[in-house]
Amino acid sequence: MTNNNQNTLEKLKEEARSALAECESLASLEEWRINYLGRRGAISTVMGSLGGLDQDSRRTLGKASNDLKILLQDEYDDKVQEVSVSQNAENQVTGIDVTLPGRNPPQGSFHPTTLIVREIAAAFAPMGFRVVEGPEVELDTYNFQKLNIPADHPARDMWNSLWVDYPNDPDLRPFLLRTHTSPMQIRVMEQETPPIRVIVPGKAFRYEATDATHEWQFTQIEGLAIDKGIGFADLKGTLDAFAKSIFGETRKTRFRCDFFPFVEPGAEMSIDCFKCDGEGCRVCSHTGWIEILGAGMVHPEVLRGVGYDPNIYSGFAFGMGAERIAMLRQGIDDIRHFYANDLRFLKQFSQQ
Amino acid sequence: MKVPISWLSDYVDIDMPIEMLSHKLTMSGLEIGSIDTIGGDWGDLIVVGRILEINPHPNADRLKVPLIDVGQEEPVSVVCGAPNIRVGQNIAYASEGAKLTNPKTGQLEQLRKAEIRGISSLGMVCSSMELGISDDHQGILELDQELLPGTPLTDILGDQILETELTPNRPDCLSVVGTAYEVAALTDQDVTYPDTSYFIGDSADEIGSVMEVFVEEPNLCLRYTGTVVRNVQVGPSPSWLTNRLERAGIRPINNVVDITNYVMMELGQPLHAFDRAKVTGNTIYVRSAKDKEILKTLDGQVRNLTKETLVIADVSGPIGLAGIMGGANTEVDDATNDVFLEAANFSASSIRQSRSLLNLNTEASYRFERVLQPELALRALKRATKLLVEICNGSVTRGHIDVYPGKTEPQNITVSLNKLGRMLGAEFSYSQVLSVLLKLGFAELRQPSSVNDLIDTLDPSAAANRDYSLTVTPPYWRSDINIEEDVVEEFARIFGYDNLPSKRLTSEVPEFTPNQYLELKEIVRDNLVGTGMSEMVSYVVTSRENLRTVGAWPDSERAMKLLNPMDQTKPWLRSSLLGNLCEGLARNHRVAPSGVRMFEIGHVFTWAMNQSHDDLPNETEHLVGGITGLRSNVSIWQQAEEVVDFFDLKGILEHALPVKLNFSPADHPALKPGGCASISVNGAEVGYIGQINENVAGFFELPKDRTFIFEVDLEALSNTYDNTPKLFESVARFPSSARDIALLADKQRSSAEIESIIGAHKLVEDVLPIDSYIGDGIPEGTKSLTYRIIFQSETGTLESGDVDKAQRQIMRSLKHQLNVDERFHVD
């Protein structure tokens, strides 16, 4: 009886396999699955008929039919896979042309100034500098006087100002569009206590004729670090690290003496030209060096003015033009592009 | 300032290539903008020539054919039209191939052999302008009689000129001697100061007996020195002097005036010479001008004076604008015999005020307003007197006038070497610092050093830790050295910033306090760009029409205006960004009409109520955005072109702002009635959104049927922004079920009202508007709204009977509260 049953299983196996081999579509495969592996299919029928056998035969045949079920299931799975792939291949002939362009959602873009400000802020962030912002209309006291630039001082000629008409008292001229972001040095020092490390991006304004490298409205990025024991070496090291982060690890920096009334000593930092590696080219006006920013140790008068004791606290400040840095790095030939709001310009800089 | 190297070399040796010197000066703070070379390519092509004879030109009356000895065996003959050519004269002769400036074009051109009206000309007799020395093209340049024909001209006139670009703190470098001190310190040389000694004859009068000066404004005139030089012979200056002045950019006038200018360029002190005979009386007054006084200045302009202006006057009235320009009434001319020479010091801020009131900038005012030291005045007076004696054969008076109300004791500055070391990040010895300062003209006060020595002897063990200090007196010509830090900079800049150490910040990192507002702003920016919006940045000023058109004119009391706008048509600080946005949309719509999406984040300004002069005005940050044209900004295949609508922009805004916004119908002067909503957050209004009205569309040239804009007060909105980490909410355990219902409501009824009633039912998890319809098939004055309602219970799976019951309850509420009926069953 057992042998007979085993033969039946063997026959069933042969029959099922040849039937599977003939299946060419997912529909015929599904039909095959119901016939052989389904709940009322051949294997289930065989297994259901084992009830009348003795225990040994039941165990042997039970195991054999279970093995067969696993084997056929595996072969069925393989066949389904095979048929699916070939059906997909057929579809390609009559289906979509995948080379047609995708329907992109509209592409937005960041203003290039936003991008460079974010990048510069990110370069200073690991050094502990956080971003603060301030008003664009400033008081003369903050824009000049507290920065050691008294009225009727020729240093004021360094910043030609756009003055606000103060209707409440035409004899006074207390307000102006800030000529630099430096008044925020004062506001931050007045509001906080050292240690201070801040970056201040923002608009600044000068009453100046515009040309390819000068805009009357531009973006400046101010920096300030105040603590006990900060020296010129910290200024050099911090700004050198910034320059390498923005312009590349191999860049060299150079510091020369310069004058700003609110710092002493004052400095200007240049980098060796990234275009020609210092050989001299159009970008660096054939000098091999490119001016990047002005800096210096915060003037003791400025510290005293905000109530800090210059014998205890010292620090450095710096300022740079954001558009200028973006122009240098990205080869933009005219600063006036930044405020023309032409999408053909604006859309060039965001990474897609 | 232009500093000729030939002149500079009088006071300091130049022992390195000019390019290297220029680099050193630039790095130490005296920026050299350019180096001009005179005669760099003259070589043997331009030489001294002597006119041997002058023959007439056979074909032209005005031309001559001189024969010139150029140091060769054979003289050469050229054609020349200069009026001042004479036999025996020494001139500059250029032969074929020489590069000369064409006076007509200003360009360098190579000289070629030419035939001028039938006579061939081998070379040319040159003017100053053709040689590139000055702008003088009146006639040919005459050279000194002693020069030998054939001498290369570069040996005589070749030079290099440093163009220095001065920072406002360094008026001392507005002089050749001041520049020489910089060179000396940088190259370890000493400065030879110009000679100020001169001969005083036995018969000379005492100055006090011939002239006196009253300074009536001792705060504005810190020092007044003067003298009288008699019997000067006024005439042209010698060529060495005019050469120097011309190279320094000063036009020679006559020897007396040239000497005052020469000493100003040499020492940095402005001087003025009056014709003594034209001064009425023997007394000079330094006083404020009286109202309605006038003075014709040397430039021929008649100046109306006010009491703010300081004048030099005699009994008859003003004879000069103090520190700015002399008066025509006392001008030195060919007939002048005696001169009254002035070297004074005036208050910098007073000169700055006067010159800006008079709108008159001169070399003198430029120097005075940068703060000159009064100590300079007498030295310059003596130097000019010496030159008047030697060049103009003048005879001096004995002594000089010196009224010195602003005299102060020399200021000593003590520098702690410890502090200097801390500031510069390295230790420097006493002698190292001192030697740099001495080269710059500082004087050492010996005493502290000997005190140090004494203390060291008494307590040798503490010597190593002692803070040595250095006490110095700044040079009298420097007005920018006042505190210890100034002296530290002097040492550092000469030592070289690049030679100082560099290190990373090692002090304590400040505590980090996140700035919620800036965080929100960057999220909004990211989100807007993510929806396809492009960021723009515009000017903060605009026109009144612009602000009026977008309904943002704050009224005349509150609007802020610039006194000196860049563009007279745009003097107003913006009180809204909408106008700038519309300009941006319009500009790009014109070039790419298919679709434009833009936004801007920027400040807006108004005066505060009762604005005081020491508080800031109202300034807040706004966000504007707008879309116009088609949904896709490029035409995409197989996709119908669709025009943007209100809900496109509303969706962008809801997506971009990370706070819950409420919209309610509203009116706005820039937006179309019925197509406009106010935006509020937590009950506070923060902005508007809508379709532009015809007025705005017309003003900015935007399509009115497809342009939508919004403006939001970003700072007001940020108060409700909550960036605290979100708390977990349990996920529903039982399945939800959805029903669509179509409602018939009054046309004016807002969807938000209906949604809030449906949403109030306890089994409603969510309600979404899915259709809105007005037209055929429904009664006039009504609209059909279809909602999908998601029912959900927290306690079990809802049976269809539960949902039916809930739906009936909702319909009763809608009918009762809003008179809204069910139109038909959708399912």
Ligand SMILES: [Zn+2]
């Ligand atoms: Zn280069």
